[in-house]
Amino acid sequence: MQYPSMRVSQMFFRTLRETPAEAELVSHALLLRGGFIRRLAAGVYSYMPLGWRVLSKVTQIIREEMDAAGGQELLMPTVLPAELWQETGRWAQYGELLAKLEDRQGRKFCLGPTHEEVITDLVRHEVRSYKQLPLLLYQIQTKFRDELRPRGGLIRGREFLMKDLYSFDRDRAGLDLSFEKMYDAYCRIFDRVGLRYSVVEAEGGDIGGTDTKEFMVIADAGEDSMLQCAACGFSANRERAECRPADGAPVSESAMLPVEKVSTPDMKKVKDVTEFLKTDARNLVKTLVYSGAGGVVAALVRGDREINEAKLARVVGPVAMADPAMVEQVSGAAVGFAGPVGLESVRMIADHEVKSLLNFVTGANETDTHLTNVNLNRDFTIKEFADLRCAEDGDPCPQCSDGTLELKHCIEMGHVFKLGTRYSEAMNAVFQDEDSVVKPIIMGCYGIGVSRIVAAAAETSHDDKGIIWPAAIAPFVVQISLLDPNVGELAAIADKLYNDLQPAGMDVLYDDRDERPGVKFADADLIGIPIHVVIGKRTRERGEMELQLRADKSKRMVPAGDVVTAIQSLLTQSAA
Ligand SMILES: [Zn+2]
Incomplete structure (x- = not known):
């Protein structure tokens, strides 16, 4: 499909020198x-x-x-x-x-x-x-x-x-x-x-579906994130990525210390509690209360981890964070002080990592109070374990034995979903x-x-001067810049090239404006058309035109009569 060519002097077009706020x-x-x-x-x-x-x-x-x-x-x-x-x-x-x-x-x-x-x-x-x-x-x-x-x-x-x-x-x-x-x-x-692009395993989200994959472009500015394993090629959306159950050493009962109740006034956040108790977030278990069609669920994850609600929903069905009133009703304490000890009447699900913790901190189910030296099986029991946390940078790969996951920011370009019925x-x-x-x-x-x-x-494709469009989607494939439009002889050469390129299947942007060369070069770099033909003094003196490639900034002088063929061969190479 051929798109029309155009003269810049007639185009509805203006570039901006400054970056808009x-x-x-x-x-x-x-x-x-x-x-x-x-x-x-x-x-x-x-x-x-x-x-x-x-x-x-x-x-x-x-x-x-x-x-x-x-x-x-x-x-x-x-x-x-x-x-x-x-x-x-x-x-x-x-x-x-x-x-x-x-x-x-x-x-x-x-x-x-x-x-x-x-x-x-x-x-x-x-x-x-x-x-x-x-x-x-x-x-x-x-x-x-x-x-x-x-x-x-x-x-x-x-x-x-x-x-x-x-x-x-x-x-x-x-x-x-x-x-x-x-x-x-x-x-x-x-x-x-x-x-x-990378293809990643993904969550169904609002559309609702199984077997969903996303097509991602890696970009620092992307709002999505994915985890990738360089060793085996595993890629998953951060929401979707599974965590390999950690094989921690079994907890030894002889190392268990007696539970202590500590006053933690107003310390609702993990950071507040661990700083006060001079311990690490990895030594705390968060108890998060959710409600869904099946009733109340308490989810337990390590203090430094982020709960993955999509994973929780896969185990218990759709749920939402319980409101403060419900948290208080379930735990008997304000939000931020729930814990597993004495909470057995509620359905509790713990992340696998909780199994290997020793003498950890939890909420006490009493406002402004936490427990230290809590231990699983001695102080409370858990019937259900699941993968509940978000996978993170540096986690072991869930697919291969020796790879490590690397977190990358990305932009979601496309998705494919099996909706079923x-x-x-x-x-x-x-x-x-x-x-x-x-x-x-x-x-x-x-x-x-x-x-x-x-x-x-x-x-993903630019330099400090402007965009570098892939040829297939560039606004035009070729740009001609006529540096001195007032020299009739040069204008005639440029007009002829403009007219010759079009029947050869190329769409051309012809900068015929009466502007300084500096302006034309800056605009050409900014709008990023793959091939730039410069017609100026040397064209008149030696009968040559300069061909510039936007991608690598390379330049070559080509006899005027060979320019159409030279451009064609450059385009074929770039498409290959
Ligand atoms: Zn792997």
């Missing part, structure tokens, strides 16, 4: 400075012609790969009726991220943050028989999520462009196949746009199978943050 991330600053985007409101941006071209090229690559994998494109509305969301319970469950509105008749709607309900509604009305399955349906559409603190420009905007595909199958085997097709298509998409059962999307039995359709969902790809490319 609102920009927190490099990509955000460079996209604003380069004239790719402009802010309309917090987390809401306009794409200027330059930015729109990058977005369009990303979109086109995604569309080609979705189509090649058997996807059919459609377009669903942005404004969605509440009733559909109420059918699945997500009208309430989605929380504040869901932007709700009302029409003049008081009917409730939301701005679509994702489209499982709408697509399931479409399919339940159209599909009757197994003969109509499988289906892979997708759209590339604007979404809205009312993030409390949108930051990072296009990386976490409130309004953003997304590709969402939904698969509909007769059975699990069909879902596995659809999932595999999407997984492969995603790898091709991220390869083609030129991003270096979560939506089809809630919304009665069924079909009649070959055996005449009516069954719920098995679903999957697969998303890519299209606008986020634009930001991630800028975030």
Whole structure:
């Protein structure tokens, strides 16, 4: 697909010399400075012609790969009726991220943050028989999520462009196949746009699903984090990563000291207690009270660890932190003083690490009081142990025997989920199978943050002068800078090159402005087009043009007559 070429003198375009105050991330600053985007409101941006071209090229690559994998494109509305969301319970469950509105008749709607309900509604009305399955349906559409603190420009905007595909199958085997097709298509998409990515095991989150994987780009500015093992290649989202149960030495009873009750007024935090008792957080056990459909649950983790609520939910079902009143009712103490001793009437689950602790500190179930020298089995018993803590940098790898996990910040670019019947059962999307039995359709969902790809490319590929776009998604592949547009002879040469490159399949940005060379070079570096042809004095004197590569700043002089071929061969090399 060929995009139109353009003269800078006619383009709606302005670069900024200064970094706008609102920009927190490099990509955000460079996209604003380069004239790719402009802010309309917090987390809401306009794409200027330059930015729109990058977005369009990303979109086109995604569309080609979705189509090649058997996807059919459609377009669903942005404004969605509440009733559909109420059918699945997500009208309430989605929380504040869901932007709700009302029409003049008081009917409730939301701005679509994702489209499982709408697509399931479409399919339940159209599909009757197994003969109509499988289906892979997708759209590339604007979404809205009312993030409390949108930051990072296009990386976490409130309004953003997304590709969402939904698969509909007769059975699990069909879902596995659809999932595999999407997984492969995603790898091709991220390869083609030129991003270096990792695929990690992930949590289902709000969408709800099993077998979920995320496509991550490693970037210091990323809000997500993953744990990776260099030895075996294991990668998981930090929320998902399992911890290998530590094989600590068995606790010897002879080393156990008598329990002591200590007064710890107002010391509700681990740090306060351990500083006061001059001990380490690793020698304390936190008791966290949760409530869920199955009642109250107390979760025990070492004081220096972070509880992983997703892991807890996998053991006990969905839970939420208990409110202060409930904590007081359960433990008999204010928040911050709960402990396992005497709490046996409550379902207690402890992280594996608690097994190997000796003479540790816990809350005393009495306000302003802790216990020291507490020991498992002597002072309290635990029936259930589980992996409850968040994995951390430096933990042993759960997959191989000698690797260590390394924490890396990253940006989530895409995810693939097996949904199963979560939506089809809630919304009665069924079909009649070959055996005449009516069954719920098995679903999957697969998303890519299209606008986020634009930001991630800028975030991971730039230097101090500007963006270095991968050729496949650069706003133009070639830029021509005519250094002295008032010399008619040079202008004619530049015009000719501009006209010759286009039929050869290249989209060209032609800087024909009456500006100083310094301005043109600075703008060219900032907007980051892969190949830059400079036409100036030496072109007139020797009949040569300078070819600059944005990626490595290399320069070469090429006879004017060979420039088209030279550019073609450079592009072929960079694509290889
Ligand atoms: Zn490993």
